């Protein structure tokens with residue numbers, strides 16, 4: 001990492017990160033098409049089915065799930081500001097009978113064992129780690145229930161040092177798709193499918209909307225060095241993606257609890 005970009009994401013205040021991300025529709029790379037593609041592998045949902053959407057953010061994928069499946073969704077995020085936005089969104093779209101947004105932590109879930117048909121989590125399981133999340137969430141799924149998560153993965157067996165260093169700081173658990181699939185199976189799920197999110201999920205849907213959001217954020221925090229540093233970090237992340245996108249990406253993993 002060079003001296004001009006030597007902050008790490010772990011150093012920023014949560015409330016600042018929250019404010020930054022609450023002004024955009026997605027808090028991580030993804031798309032409606034990718035959510036729908038993943039949903040197409042989930043069989044047997046009906047009006048009694050329950051989905052938990054963990055680390056839902058402001059609920060981009062929650063709304064897609066509600067509009068394209070008969071199930072009810074409990075969407076959980078650590079930050080009340082995101083949950084308020086999600087609940088406003090659900091009420092604007094007349095989806096309050098199908099979506100319930102709650103504040104909580106994905107490593108201490110307020111749910112009963114075997115409560116859910118599906119556990120969904122886009123761009124969020126990294127907060128507790130892929131293996132730990134898959135292990136801990138297992139008991140909340142009914143038998144034959146599904147897990148559907150996206151996770152940052154290496155797309156090649158080797159890569160340039162700069163991008164290796166960046167990820168070793170941001171999320172050292174990043175690994176290749178075969179290694180992650182093996183972890184999912186070791187935890188006890190059957191692997192249903194994996195697919196890599198297209199580039200547009202990062203560019204058009206994630207980094208591009210941040211350009212305007214960054215301008216507004218900086219004008220709200222005029223002269224605030226920490227806010228400037230956060231924007232610098234996010235711009236650096238964007239630039240790294242455009243330089244090294246062939247080496248990493250987000251991958252959808254869908255697994256089934258078979259016993």
Ligand code: SAH
Pocket residue numbers: 025026027028029030054055056057058059060061076077078079082104105106107121122123124127
């Ligand atoms: N699923 C959304 C948000 C992804 S960003 C999307 O794809 O747009 C990751 C989300 O995880 C953020 O909303 C963050 O607030 C949330 N998060 C971080 N730690 C968490 C925890 N321990 N429990 C629940 N949510 C958490």
